[in-house]
Amino acid sequence: MLKERIYSISEYKQKIFSQKEYMREKDISGCGLFGVINKKGQPISGCVPVEAIAIQHDRGNGLGGGFAAYGIYPDLADKYAFHLMCDDQHSLDQAESLLKKYFDIHLSEAIPTRRTLNVMDSPILWRFFLTVKKDRPSWNFLSEEDYVVAVVMLVNKRVPGAYIFSSGKNMGAFKGVGFPEDIGEFYRLDEYKGHIWTAHNRFPTNTPGWWGGAHPFTILDWSIVHNGEISSYGINKRYLCEHKYECTLMTDTEVVAYLLDLLIRKHGLSKKMACKVFAPPFWDEIDRMEAEEREAYTALRMVYGSGLLNGPFAILFADHKSLVGLNDRIKLRPLIVAEKGDEVFMASEDCSIRSVCPDPEKLWAPKAGEPVIVELEN
Amino acid sequence: MLYRPINQNYHDFIVQRDRELCINCRVCERQCSYLVHYWDENRKQVMHDNAKCVGCHRCEALCPTGAIVIRHNPSQFRENSHWKPWFIKNVYKQADGGGVLLGAMGNPQPYPIYWDRLLLDASQVTNPSIDPLREPMELRTYLGSKPDSLEFEEKEGKPSLKTKLSPQIKLNYPIMFSAMSYGSINFNLHIAMARAATELGIVYNTGEGGLHPDLYQYGPNTIVQVASGRFGVHRDYLNAAEGSDALSPAPHHDIYSIEDLRQLIYALKEATEYRVPVSVKIAAVHNAAAIASGIVRAGADIVAVDGFRGGTGAAPTMIRDNVGIPAELALAAIDQRLRDEGIRNRASVVIAGGIRCSADVVKAIALGADAVYIGSAALVAVGCTMCQRCYTGKCPWGIATNVPSLARRQNPEIAKQKLVNLVRGWAHEIEEMLGGMGLNSIESLRGNREKLRAVGLNEVELDIFGVKPAGR
Numbered sequence: 099m100l101k102e103r104i105y106s107i108s109e110y111k112q113k114i115f116s117q118k119e120y121m122r123e124k125d126i127s128g129c130g131l132f133g134v135i136n137k138k139g140q141p142i143s144g145c146v147p148v149e150a151i152a153i154q155h156d157r158g159n160g161l162g163g164g165f166a167a168y169g170i171y172p173d174l175a176d177k178y179a180f181h182l183m184c185d186d187q188h189s190l191d192q193a194e195s196l197l198k199k200y201f202d203i204h205l206s207e208a209i210p211t212r213r214t215l216n217v218m219d220s221p222i223l224w225r226f227f228l229t230v231k232k233d234r235p236s237w238n239f240l241s242e243e244d245y246v247v248a249v250v251m252l253v254n255k256r257v258p259g260a261y262i263f264s265s266g267k268n269m270g271a272f273k274g275v276g277f278p279e280d281i282g283e284f285y286r287l288d289e290y291k292g293h294i295w296t297a298h299n300r301f302p303t304n305t306p307g308w309w310g311g312a313h314p315f316t317i318l319d320w321s322i323v324h325n326g327e328i329s330s331y332g333i334n335k336r337y338l339c340e341h342k343y344e345c346t347l348m349t350d351t352e353v354v355a356y357l358l359d360l361l362i363r364k365h366g367l368s369k370k371m372a373c374k375v376f377a378p379p380f381w382d383e384i385d386r387m388e389a390e391e392r393e394a395y396t397a398l399r400m401v402y403g404s405g406l407l408n409g410p411f412a413i414l415f416a417d418h419k420s421l422v423g424l425n426d427r428i429k430l431r432p433l434i435v436a437e438k439g440d441e442v443f444m445a446s447e448d449c450s451i452r453s454v455c456p457d458p459e460k461l462w463a464p465k466a467g468e469p470v471i472v473e474l475e476n
Numbered sequence: 477m478l479y480r481p482i483n484q485n486y487h488d489f490i491v492q493r494d495r496e497l498c499i500n501c502r503v504c505e506r507q508c509s510y511l512v513h514y515w516d517e518n519r520k521q522v523m524h525d526n527a528k529c530v531g532c533h534r535c536e537a538l539c540p541t542g543a544i545v546i547r548h549n550p551s552q553f554r555e556n557s558h559w560k561p562w563f564i565k566n567v568y569k570q571a572d573g574g575g576v577l578l579g580a581m582g583n584p585q586p587y588p589i590y591w592d593r594l595l596l597d598a599s600q601v602t603n604p605s606i607d608p609l610r611e612p613m614e615l616r617t618y619l620g621s622k623p624d625s626l627e628f629e630e631k632e633g634k635p636s637l638k639t640k641l642s643p644q645i646k647l648n649y650p651i652m653f654s655a656m657s658y659g660s661i662n663f664n665l666h667i668a669m670a671r672a673a674t675e676l677g678i679v680y681n682t683g684e685g686g687l688h689p690d691l692y693q694y695g696p697n698t699i700v701q702v703a704s705g706r707f708g709v710h711r712d713y714l715n716a717a718e719g720s721d722a723l724s725p726a727p728h729h730d731i732y733s734i735e736d737l738r739q740l741i742y743a744l745k746e747a748t749e750y751r752v753p754v755s756v757k758i759a760a761v762h763n764a765a766a767i768a769s770g771i772v773r774a775g776a777d778i779v780a781v782d783g784f785r786g787g788t789g790a791a792p793t794m795i796r797d798n799v800g801i802p803a804e805l806a807l808a809a810i811d812q813r814l815r816d817e818g819i820r821n822r823a824s825v826v827i828a829g830g831i832r833c834s835a836d837v838v839k840a841i842a843l844g845a846d847a848v849y850i851g852s853a854a855l856v857a858v859g860c861t862m863c864q865r866c867y868t869g870k871c872p873w874g875i876a877t878n879v880p881s882l883a884r885r886q887n888p889e890i891a892k893q894k895l896v897n898l899v900r901g902w903a904h905e906i907e908e909m910l911g912g913m914g915l916n917s918i919e920s921l922r923g924n925r926e927k928l929r930a931v932g933l934n935e936v937e938l939d940i941f942g943v944k945p946a947g948r
Contacts, residue, residue: 118939120925120942120943120944121938121944121948123948124926127602128602326603327602327603327914329599329603329913329914329915329920329927330915330920330924331924331926332842332923332924332925332926332927333919333920333921333922333923333924333926335926336815336923336924336925337923339815340815340816340818340820341818364625365624365625365626366625366627367625367626367628368628368630370630370635371628371630371635374635380612380614381614381616382612388634390634390636390637391634391635391636393636393637394628394634394635394636394637395635396618397626397637397639397641398626398628398635399919400618400622400641400644401622401623401624401625401626401821402626403917403919403920403922404919404922404923406917406919406920408914408915408916408917408920409603409914409915409920410603410604410914427916428606428611428612428916430603430604
């Protein structure tokens with residue numbers, strides 16, 4: 099039974115927003131990760147990630163578990179699926195009225211949950227399926243994606259008791275305070291099917307838990323689960339501030355999510371080059387490359403040095419078409435990858451993979467800084 | 477000694493000579509360019525005149541029997557917290573001479589030294605520290621204007637760059653030798669700096685005195701300075717170098733506004749065929765952040781901020797001691813302003829003025845500097861004892877002098893080695909500190925103010941630094 103103090107959404111936001119930007123304390127946590135993708139886009143039951151992360155129980159401390167799933171809303175695939183957590187009905191109403199201003203709401207319902215022994219004090223969990231209004235009330239000059247991001251940021255900042263934790267299409271994040279196996283049961287993930295899943299077990303060391311603090315973190319279709327502590331956080335955050343991202347959650351993971359959005363969506367880098375920004379080759383490797391490649395990586399490090407993720411990390415990130423696993427440049431956190439048939443698994447420990455895939459065809463530990471990018475085949 | 481003018485009676489130092497040890501070899505007499513020591517024919521022994529001593533310690537260092545100690549003059553004025561001896565002596569001097577007081581080296585007054593109020597982080601448990609003796613540790617730095625984003629093409633899994641980059645200066649260490657002109661220091665030290673910079677893979681700045689043709693060979697490791705006087709500035713000079721630097725003392729007679737600066741920057745770029753980055757140096761003054769922003773928009777590739785602790789060969793003492801603001805504050809404000817305006821990538825920021833040790837370098841970079849200039853530290857490395865009398869041109873250490881017999885005291889090869897040793901030593905320490913913070917590359921420290929905590933600063937200062945107080 100969890101006896102620790104859990105912050106409500108408004109308490110957490112109050113704690114963050116009452117302080118000047120540079121005074122906010124950063125979250126530190128260790129973690130366990132799991133991810134799976136079916137390259138043919140065939141659905142995988144939600145039981146798989148729950149079982150695989152459950153075996154990594156000891157990598158967390160019950161203060162955060164979560165999942166991201168792709169392809170779970172096939173009937174509403176063209177709508178933005180917003181998952182919200184709210185302290186009370188009033189906060190939900192406030193959030194809804196703001197959303198109504200910017201979006202057409204097609205479906206509004208509670209996220210189905212079941213009573214679970216070890217998951218307590220859950221906020222109101224709600225989801226909206228939305229499309230952008232033809233006549234936008236503001237931000238007319240923004241692209242649709244930027245518009246969606248702007249509304250998400252607005253709600254998260256303006257409504258003290260509400261937090262949008264997922265805003266992509268045909269995908270969703272499910273997370274909360276508790277061990278991930280309990281969170282999985284609570285959200286009835288066994289009833290969902292998706293072609294990509296990621297899962298996370300959290301071990302925060304310096305902050306009280308709150309429901310929004312669990313992984314994955316998402317922005318549009320991107321979802322990130324992350325194990326590690328990014329020592330370059332201070333500059334990564336300031337670099338993002340220059341590009342008008344406001345890091346409100348004070349976690350490394352949020353920084354990774356925004357960096358992906360900046361590098362891939364806004365700057366048009368490939369997933370591989372974005373990974374090379376996070377974990378670039380060392381200068382002495384670059385110096386040994388042939389001229390053209392050397393020039394490319396030299397420029398990459400010169401221009402995107404502030405995006406380098408320095409410190410121990412293993413991250414999994416996904417969008418609709420791919421699952422990517424990446425380690426820091428000197429592999430200070432574990433990451434194992436395995437293949438069987440059309441499925442590729444990634445996890446912090448191989449026992450986690452073997453629990454759902456006892457006889458993988460191939461299982462290896464990717465090299466430090468070498469991204470494993472698995473794309474859907476069709 | 478009543479026959480002396482009053483200002484000579486209250487001298488700063490006394491020479492304490494141990495007669496037991498002194499062998500009257502007259503080394504002190506030959507070494508002292510201020511004529512403190514002299515041979516007394518009647519007494520048949522070396523004597524000295526304390527009033528002339530500037531406290532450079534040359535005689536003490538070279539005395540073969542260790543017979544000499546230079547001490548503060550113990551003779552005291554009546555205590556007065558307001559009228560400190562410094563002010564009293566200055567009044568005596570000016571009453572005698574009627575001139576402007578001259579000073580040299582950096583501002584020595586007890587203004588807050590913010591480097592000493594900032595502390596560094598170290599990894600504990602949740603992230604491992606990195607041992608630079610076993611793991612790669614990267615200090616390489618490029619100075620110059622960078623684009624906001626890059627475009628690549630990927631062929632057979634290998635990227636190639638489509639974006640055209642502006643010229644950059646490559647530094648193996650984020651440390652450069654500061655602008656010290658041929659004139660303020662001598663040719664031997666210019667050779668030493670040029671060779672040291674070349675060996676280290678960094679750059680040195682020529683200062684405002686032009687560049688001797690013999691040093692053109694070190695061009696790839698040279699920043700040529702275009703100062704207000706334009707001494708020695710011509711086409712070959714500009715093209716001799718890896719970078720060029722426009723400096724602003726009082727005033728450049730072709731820069732009376734930011735528009736004029738823009739013209740000069742582009743004149744320099746044209747003259748060098750856009751082959752080298754142009755750096756603009758400003759003093760750390762009240763509006764440094766706004767000025768830096770203007771400079772970047774005017775096309776500078778590098779902004780160098782020079783603080784009042786920075787050494788000078790000669791400056792009016794009142795100006796040295798009272799004009800400007802601490803460079804640490806200016807640096808923090810400039811870096812933040814450039815980021816707020818979204819133009820931080822467009823220029824590198826270099827800080828100069830009073831960097832004393834590798835920890836100062838680390839703190840400067842964490843506040844947002846791309847690299848630092850070291851001037852005084854480089855001079856100390858070759859023997860300077862900070863006696864602050866550079867303006868006399870009689871430096872007994874052979875540094876701030878062009879008197880051939882004195883300049884000869886600096887051997888360019890030995891001086892070069894001292895400079896190389898200093899930078900290498902600092903680099904090792906920087907690597908250790910980076911590793912302690914769990915970082916293995918200098919760009920992850922640059923502007924990473926999370927790695928700093930402040931002690932004893934007020935809330936406004938914390939705001940300017942964007943640094944949390946220790947304990948938070």
